[in-house]
Amino acid sequence: MTLRLYLLQRLTAALMVPLIVGHLATIIYATHHGVSAAEILGRTRGSLGWALFYGLFVLLAAMHASIGVRSVAADWTSLRGRPLTILMWGFGVLLLLLGARAIYAVVAS
Amino acid sequence: MIEDRQTDILILGSGGAGLFAALHVHQANAGLDITVASKGLLGKSGCTRMVQGGYNVALHKGDSVERHFMDTIEGGKWLPNQQLAWTLVTKAIERVQELENEIGCFFDRLPDGTLHGKAFAGQTFDRTVHKGDLTGIEIINRLMEQVWARPIKRLEEYRALALIPDATGKAVAGVLFLDMRSGQFCYVAAKAVLLATGGGPTMYRYHTPSGDKSVDGLAMALRFGLPLRDMEMVQFHPTGVLAGRNTRMTGTIIEEGLRGVGGYLLNGAKERFMFAYDERGERATRDIVSRSMFAEMRAGRTTPQGGLYISMGHLGPENVRRQFKGMVERCADCGFDLAGGLVEVVPTAHYLMGGVVCNVDTSTEVAGLYVAGEDAGGVHGANRLGGNGVANSTVFGGIAGETMSTDIAKGLDRRSKDAQALAAEVARAEMPFARKAGDLNGLRERLLDLMWEDVGIIRDEPGLNRALDALAQLEDELLATGVADSNRAFNLTWSDWLNLRSQIDISKVFAHAALKRENSRGAHFRSDFPDPGDLATSRFTIVRQRDRRLEVSDAPVEFTIVKPGQTLLKGQEAAE
Amino acid sequence: MSGLNQRLHTAGHRRDLFWVAAIVHRVSGILLACFLPIHFLVLGLAIERTAALDGFLKWTELPAVKIAEAGLVFLLAVHLLGGIRVLLIENLTWRPSQKRLATAAIGTAGVVALLFFLRAL
Amino acid sequence: MSDVIAVSIWRGRGEGRYVDYEVPRLDSQTVLDVVTYVQRHLDPTLSYRFACRVGVCGSCAMTVNGRPRWTCRTHVEKVVADGRVEIGPLANLPVVKDLATDMTRFFEKWQQAKGAFTPSKTRHDKVAHIMPASPARVEVDKAIECINCGVCYAACDSVRWNPDYLGPAALNRAWTLVNDERDAGNKARLAAVAAAGGCHSCHTHQSCEQHCPQAINPTASIAGLKQRTLGAYWSGALT
Numbered sequence A: 001m002t003l004r005l006y007l008l009q010r011l012t013a014a015l016m017v018p019l020i021v022g023h024l025a026t027i028i029y030a031t032h033h034g035v036s037a038a039e040i041l042g043r044t045r046g047s048l049g050w051a052l053f054y055g056l057f058v059l060l061a062a063m064h065a066s067i068g069v070r071s072v073a074a075d076w077t078s079l080r081g082r083p084l085t086i087l088m089w090g091f092g093v094l095l096l097l098l099g100a101r102a103i104y105a106v107v108a109s
Numbered sequence B: 001m002i003e004d005r006q007t008d009i010l011i012l013g014s015g016g017a018g019l020f021a022a023l024h025v026h027q028a029n030a031g032l033d034i035t036v037a038s039k040g041l042l043g044k045s046g047c048t049r050m051v052q053g054g055y056n057v058a059l060h061k062g063d064s065v066e067r068h069f070m071d072t073i074e075g076g077k078w079l080p081n082q083q084l085a086w087t088l089v090t091k092a093i094e095r096v097q098e099l100e101n102e103i104g105c106f107f108d109r110l111p112d113g114t115l116h117g118k119a120f121a122g123q124t125f126d127r128t129v130h131k132g133d134l135t136g137i138e139i140i141n142r143l144m145e146q147v148w149a150r151p152i153k154r155l156e157e158y159r160a161l162a163l164i165p166d167a168t169g170k171a172v173a174g175v176l177f178l179d180m181r182s183g184q185f186c187y188v189a190a191k192a193v194l195l196a197t198g199g200g201p202t203m204y205r206y207h208t209p210s211g212d213k214s215v216d217g218l219a220m221a222l223r224f225g226l227p228l229r230d231m232e233m234v235q236f237h238p239t240g241v242l243a244g245r246n247t248r249m250t251g252t253i254i255e256e257g258l259r260g261v262g263g264y265l266l267n268g269a270k271e272r273f274m275f276a277y278d279e280r281g282e283r284a285t286r287d288i289v290s291r292s293m294f295a296e297m298r299a300g301r302t303t304p305q306g307g308l309y310i311s312m313g314h315l316g317p318e319n320v321r322r323q324f325k326g327m328v329e330r331c332a333d334c335g336f337d338l339a340g341g342l343v344e345v346v347p348t349a350h351y352l353m354g355g356v357v358c359n360v361d362t363s364t365e366v367a368g369l370y371v372a373g374e375d376a377g378g379v380h381g382a383n384r385l386g387g388n389g390v391a392n393s394t395v396f397g398g399i400a401g402e403t404m405s406t407d408i409a410k411g412l413d414r415r416s417k418d419a420q421a422l423a424a425e426v427a428r429a430e431m432p433f434a435r436k437a438g439d440l441n442g443l444r445e446r447l448l449d450l451m452w453e454d455v456g457i458i459r460d461e462p463g464l465n466r467a468l469d470a471l472a473q474l475e476d477e478l479l480a481t482g483v484a485d486s487n488r489a490f491n492l493t494w495s496d497w498l499n500l501r502s503q504i505d506i507s508k509v510f511a512h513a514a515l516k517r518e519n520s521r522g523a524h525f526r527s528d529f530p531d532p533g534d535l536a537t538s539r540f541t542i543v544r545q546r547d548r549r550l551e552v553s554d555a556p557v558e559f560t561i562v563k564p565g566q567t568l569l570k571g572q573e574a575a576e
Numbered sequence C: 001m002s003g004l005n006q007r008l009h010t011a012g013h014r015r016d017l018f019w020v021a022a023i024v025h026r027v028s029g030i031l032l033a034c035f036l037p038i039h040f041l042v043l044g045l046a047i048e049r050t051a052a053l054d055g056f057l058k059w060t061e062l063p064a065v066k067i068a069e070a071g072l073v074f075l076l077a078v079h080l081l082g083g084i085r086v087l088l089i090e091n092l093t094w095r096p097s098q099k100r101l102a103t104a105a106i107g108t109a110g111v112v113a114l115l116f117f118l119r120a121l
Numbered sequence D: 001m002s003d004v005i006a007v008s009i010w011r012g013r014g015e016g017r018y019v020d021y022e023v024p025r026l027d028s029q030t031v032l033d034v035v036t037y038v039q040r041h042l043d044p045t046l047s048y049r050f051a052c053r054v055g056v057c058g059s060c061a062m063t064v065n066g067r068p069r070w071t072c073r074t075h076v077e078k079v080v081a082d083g084r085v086e087i088g089p090l091a092n093l094p095v096v097k098d099l100a101t102d103m104t105r106f107f108e109k110w111q112q113a114k115g116a117f118t119p120s121k122t123r124h125d126k127v128a129h130i131m132p133a134s135p136a137r138v139e140v141d142k143a144i145e146c147i148n149c150g151v152c153y154a155a156c157d158s159v160r161w162n163p164d165y166l167g168p169a170a171l172n173r174a175w176t177l178v179n180d181e182r183d184a185g186n187k188a189r190l191a192a193v194a195a196a197g198g199c200h201s202c203h204t205h206q207s208c209e210q211h212c213p214q215a216i217n218p219t220a221s222i223a224g225l226k227q228r229t230l231g232a233y234w235s236g237a238l239t
């Protein structure tokens, strides 16, 4: 791994900490207080705030995880050089697209 | 089949002397092809790494090279070659600065940021520069990195077997090697060869040097016909670990500082005995403590394993553990509790003051051959000061590098080898394969014991003669004992055989030189001649081999700088 | 890696707590990377296909889906804690108390995840 | 306690196998002594490497019951399990023969990490004043007593999985130089350790610090390099 990838991965990791803690807290709170999925979806729908929250999360996760997948593939497969870069970008873009679609579904539909 | 190679400068050994030489050649003339050959891995073999105490240098305020010089001469009982000793103490200053500023050694400092000098026995000034109590690791690691960083060729696990002469027999043409990993022979021709294999008295039952050293360099020089001086001078260190015959750890040092801070030496009955021998008790100098311990052991007042004890508990186990952490751990690895209990110790053979006769510029009487470090004789005389060993190897290693490149610039060139001599040396090394495999270990055990008993700390004429007979007998047996020729690659048993051969050759030299010196000086003690003799007419011994026979002689020490009874120190300085 | 000895002579370190922590972190990261896209996909698809919210909600009640979602949260918690541990080691001045820190992180992760599992089911 | 140890020793080069021997249990016996016993009494062709026999040269490291160790300072009693020990060569390095490995790559990587001092003064200058309590010097002291034994290198799975990774020992050395105020080569050194295979390829397994016989903590040194390289990157000194 090179310095820039390292930096980006650690940076995104650090930024995700509050987001994921928030996300986990919401889920735990919801299950604990018997909040139904319908209620949650009701709250998120049409909310720009939630759209931004999840948007940011998806973006960070896509960057973070794609770099992570790259370094694991470098260690545990025989991929080297270009194929690794392609894998990283491919995975990142995939996650970004699917994430965007999910957010769209949750917030806008 | 012998592989043929060539180089400009061939260095045998990768201790402080060998590595310094390589760096200085490279600096003097980067165009020269430099090869460092080593019996072990580069920088990871030999004793420079094992240095604990440190490096003597007159760099501190209040000290002077004159004072360092006088300590060296008086410590050496007026036997050192004064030109060599003077070069040592003066060049050491530049060398330490080079080590710090160019090589990257990072020695310990005082709170004000200047170099710390610690006290070392037998010196009138605290001048020993160090890095904790692992100074050698710092020195050799830094040297080794610098060598790796340059285009210097490495022949690792290449054992030098013999110096090969040219047709005249007066110059060296190259060196025959065993590539230990493959088991193949290899001849390397060179314009200049440096002998820096580090001596090392490993033929004694108890010894400190690293296991790769077996006086090969001295044995090669002897066979080539070079004169060896002061060979009766074997330094013993008082406190080697005694952990039994079955562990290689036996004989390795536990620190002198332990006695310095007030540790007790006890005999088998757990009584202190040092005051019976010397009023300074445990704090007497190395040679006296070693000798007293040996006398106590001879008198039979020993521990179950035949040694003595060191005891630190009265200083508070916690204190000891804190102050000597490394030593406490090392002893624990042999099953001893140094902090609170008793550790069995014996005096242990440590260093060879003697070596090849050489000039101040490291050249020898053989053209193309240079010598530096523990292989060289004359710097220390009858005793080496703690801290002068690594100074010696680094100072003269560097000088050797410069001399060799200058001599090459002046026209020193490769000579063609005496092919017959080469073939004879190959045959000599292959000899065990033509014999039936036998009990090499038994032979080694006998050698260790016989040297310890009769050529060790206390000597006398009957004992030395007994030793010479026994050595002749051992040699015959060794020559009749073979090694199975099933796999020559990395064959340590073959190596053991070759080691024994070198050790027996040089052991004989010790015994002859010890017989020759009919007085007691420094490390050499004859119970039949206990007096030091007249200092003003001091002579040093010389042993050389001619036509397969050892010739023993002596020569007067030349007091070129200072005479016995005089000092270089000015009035007030001297009075201190 | 030709020339390397083929056999793995050294394996004892794989019983060390620190090594296990690092590998748990790595595996949880990879599993997250595998499941997160599926999670997104399913989320998007489900809401779109069922058009009406009711269908989606009924779907989320399925035990299999519930367990899968809970697993995802579990992985997230473990990876988060392991990740914080790595960030701390890399960026704080080293302290020997790290061993406890690692244990604490993994331990807490386990407790949190367990808690969640119990609530969710 | 039985009076023999069942010893299994790796014989061969890359390809090889473990061969069983029986060695008598003796007082104060180290693993190196066990290996020596086999060579001296059971099989004279057994190959291994050692020099100092007291833990300073770093020549004798082997894998003992699955863990890399210095064998001259490892008492067998400490490692024997059910009366058995298995002794193999160090991992992550090519085997020369039996228990001896070829450490060339290890030292090449040391150089690649710019693990040699770059002078800023000459032998004719005075030795630099360095305060022993200064934070940089304290950092150096913590990491300097490495004996380049390769134990950490053999224990590190990041080395195993990524042959280009410089490994803990080389980076640990680079860290001591980064903290050496006398050194003039730190720009190049930071670039070298930040390149592919450098400090960022360490995944904090901590096996290095768990196994180092000198109680050095390369994990901490590498973390220091990660911070230092990031700092240099922010300030534009590294691109």
Ligand SMILES: Cc1cc2nc3c(=O)[nH]c(=O)nc-3n(C[C@H](O)[C@H](O)[C@H](O)COP(=O)(O)OP(=O)(O)OC[C@H]3O[C@@H](n4cnc5c(N)ncnc54)[C@H](O)[C@@H]3O)c2cc1C
Pocket (backbone or CB within 6 Å): B012, B013, B014, B015, B016, B017, B018, B037, B038, B039, B040, B043, B045, B046, B047, B048, B049, B050, B051, B052, B053, B054, B055, B056, B158, B159, B160, B161, B196, B197, B198, B199, B208, B209, B210, B212, B213, B214, B216, B217, B253, B350, B351, B372, B373, B374, B375, B386, B387, B388, B389, B390, B391, B393
């Ligand atoms: C335990 C211990 C502690 C010491 N402490 C101190 C101290 O505190 N202060 C001090 O000043 N001195 C000390 N000394 C002495 C000091 O270590 C030596 O004087 C010095 O290091 C010798 O350096 P050298 O270069 O001559 O030889 P070494 O460093 O011993 O190197 C010899 C080299 O030659 C190689 N070699 C040997 N035979 C062959 C062969 N046949 N072919 C090829 N290569 C060969 C070896 O493998 C090795 O690489 C100590 C010695 C020991 C053993």
Ligand code: HEM
Pocket (backbone or CB within 6 Å): A010, A013, A014, A016, A017, A018, A020, A061, A064, A065, A067, A068, A069, A071, A072, C025, C026, C027, C028, C029, C030, C032, C033, C036, C079, C080, C082, C083, C084, C086, C087, D202, D203, D204
């Ligand atoms: C707060 C949240 C997160 C934090 C703090 C975090 C932290 C980290 C850190 C520090 C690493 C580097 C490990 C190393 O190289 O030693 C890492 C690796 C990784 N992360 Fe995360 N991460 C988080 C969330 C995620 C998410 C959501 C995913 C997946 C979608 C993910 C997938 C990965 C992967 C695949 C790796 C590579 C594993 C490895 O290199 O060993 N992470 N994470």
Ligand code: SF4
Pocket (backbone or CB within 6 Å): D058, D145, D146, D147, D148, D149, D150, D151, D152, D153, D168, D169, D172, D211, D212, D213, D214, D215, D216, D218
């Ligand atoms: S850091 Fe420790 S384990 Fe690694 S090479 Fe140095 S001394 Fe050996």
Ligand code: F3S
Pocket (backbone or CB within 6 Å): D155, D156, D157, D158, D159, D167, D168, D201, D202, D203, D204, D205, D206, D207, D208, D209, D218, D219, D222
């Ligand atoms: S074991 Fe290897 S992964 Fe890093 S912390 Fe040590 S170098």
Ligand code: FES
Pocket (backbone or CB within 6 Å): D050, D051, D052, D053, D054, D055, D056, D057, D058, D059, D060, D061, D070, D071, D072, D073
């Ligand atoms: S033989 Fe030197 S460290 Fe073990």
